[in-house]
Amino acid sequence: MMTTLYAALFAGALYTTVAIGFNIVFISSGTFNFAQAQYAMLGLWSAWIGLEVFHWNLALVILLGLVVGAAIGFLNERMAIRFLPSKGVHGELVTTVGFSVLITGLAVAAFGNNPQTVHSVLSGNEAITLLGGRVYPYELVMLVVALLIVGGAELLSRHTLLGLAALATAEDRVASILKGINVRRLQLGAYMLAGGLLMAVGPFIAPVTYATTGIGDGLNIKAFVAMSIGGFGSPKGALIGGMSAGLVEALVGRYLNSNFQNLALLILLLAVLMLRPYGLFGERVERAV
């Protein structure tokens, strides 16, 4: 039972983190970046290169993830968002899918389809028994990392000028421009921050999942479930949504049948969309005419 719970907590932490990445971009630019989850996949490979190939220290590997992730985020915004014709509704549907496919394809070309082991450097690699369940210390480390990210995002969005500017832009883009907020720079910054953040956490995820190119799609969809439950734009909601998704997945796997894990999440997503389409912490915005 506790072992299942630990697995759920790790998965939940992972989904929460990716959902925060979605949120950063969504709040600051009003766009939804389909490619976001692939940054976490790339982060696994930067962890593998840094820790296993070159044996750098952890801080350097995190820095590498931040810098490379921000650079790819820059390309992401420039290639898939900036030059979209403004007339089409949801033009980013196709372009961010395209960017996602592009980076996944390049990762497959570079690293192949075989997973690579990445060892944890911050904690032991032996499972320990805690409260009657088996858990790897690095799973708990990831949980702490995710909580720190949620706390950071919450602080950033409520208590800094930058966060307030992002919230204002989400609320009313035109009014924000008129108030002197540089929404284009904010948008670019958000793509870079979200990209850097998700790549930087790679070393904390990789010991569990291995470095693999195939993880992005599942992560993408589950983080979306997390975000739908919690509501678009709320870090707290992302945490609750991520943990719920992780828990449902783990419980169904443990007590029903692992073939029904994804189905259960799909049903959860459909139920949320039917009952509370704006999520638990999302607000319904009245349409302005």
Add this chain to the structure above:
Amino acid sequence: MVRVQSFVRHPPRLLFPLLLAAFVLGVPGLADNGLEIPTLGSGPALIREMEIIAIFSAVVIGLNLSYGFAGELALGQAAMFAAGAYVTGMLAIGSIYPHHLNELAITIPASALAAALIGFLSGVPGLRLAGWALAYTSFFLILIIPDMASAFPTQTGSFTGLSPIPDPVLFGQKLDQNGIYWAMTGSVILIFAVFRNMVVSRHGVALQVLRQSPVLASSLGMSVYRIKLMAYVVGAIPAGIAGGFFCYINNFVSPGLFDIYTSIGFIAASVLGGSRTIYGAIVGVVIIEELGPLHTNVFTHFALPLYGVLLLIGGVFLTGGLGGSVGTFLSFFRRRVLHRIPSKMEPREPSLNLGSFNGAQLTISGVNKRFGGVHAVNDVSLKAEPGLVTGIIGPNGSGKTSLLNIVSGFYKLDSGTVTLGDRDITLLQPVTVALAGVARTFQTPAIPEGLSCLQVVGAARYAHDRAGLLPAIFRLPKYRRALKADIEEATRLLEATGLGHLVNREAASLPLGTRRLLEVARALTARPALLLLDEPASGLDVQDVRRLGTLIRATAKAGATVIVIEHNFQMMLEIADVINVLHAGRLIASGTAEEIRVNPAVLESYLGEVVDTADEDAPEPAGAPA
């Protein structure tokens, strides 16, 4: 004299599609005689390539309907395709039902039904939020294909899948390879004919309207949700049919055949060929098929970066796709070179032949609306009578447009009631309000692109005079009647508003003043009981303001209840029978033009405090004593 052309966009000439269909059906005969097509090959290989192209074109035409025309990305099109393949496979092998049902007339409709059902189940929740929700619910369907396969191993054969699939019979007759080819390409040709008829019908115009402006669509009484759901479910059906045929020519079905990158391939083909086209689907599929074969999964992973680049380029630069670019050029050529449509776009004198309206009294009582700390509408009560023009004036931010949005259902009021005739329309959805007989215009004219004036105006009748999908596809009398009425009514009101010479012009490219009149014509085409005009005169020149004033008077005279919101004090004094003045959310005065003109509270709030010298700047009502 303007010739009334068809209501819908000039339908593609039928010669080319018929030639193409004849060629496709003739390929087996030609292949026997040594036909060779570069890159597609010859003999049996050519036939196989043609089959694959036909199948994928069918999937992509469905995607075009839901993505290109309805604006919702069905990322899970591969799941519909898989559902079709599995249903046909299971029936053909007999793993789901003890008797062999390898009859095309059963397997293919069953596959179509399965795809439609899955489309419906994922679309009902997925379309609750615009944008990404549908993309993800349908994406999710792909993710569970392997799970479902391994959860039901006896039916689906788990990871190894189902094989070999026996050749089917059609009405009891055993089909040879050419027979399968003809059944398959014939079905696809039929699918294209059906989709073509659908897209160039009133429904196609409605989709264009709601994709570009859901707000406008609901103000015309179109249920955005229902129409999108219809497009998504109908768009899933060809994928199911294609999946069924794919199962036969591929000879096996397994979960590995269908992943997200299969869908991405379909989307790339759709974008490349032009998502808002019909025959572009074939262009896109041929290109993708030659670049990185869609059907052999081994190659797709090498094709990924290429697909990614194609989607980026397609999404940013090629909004109409290759097919769309050709179409734009053709229609430009036709209009400018062949027909030489005159380029004068100013309105003419309106004929004012409006017909009659069955007006209804609007009663607003005790309405309140707050936005956070702002009390936008503060305990406002007023009435508007049929046959009269009721004006609402007030400075910016006084609550005029909020009030109008409350009446038309776009804002939910906090307290109070709104009644139209003897019907309570408080808190109804915009669609229901529109269907109850309320039509409106917008401060910024909402004119969708790519439609003619006739289409824009005629679209107002879509929800009021319904003709379903099947009548449209088969062009049944019911549909023809509705279409004829659309054209007649729209033409009449375009002439009544002075736009009769512009029926076939692209509406979105007209000057502002003309677009405002066009909005009025559209609102009138719905034959509303209550007409709401939101600052119709702003940005108009003197001539246009005069024409508009005449038109508004005539509309009231024809029986409609008319409410006008305006800044133009002069015009209001001339046209309104009753004027209500709002200030900071409150109704501060109500009366005839003469009463309002001298009302001290109005003069203070509207013209400034210095009442004595106001005469110089104050607009004077025509014929009123100074």
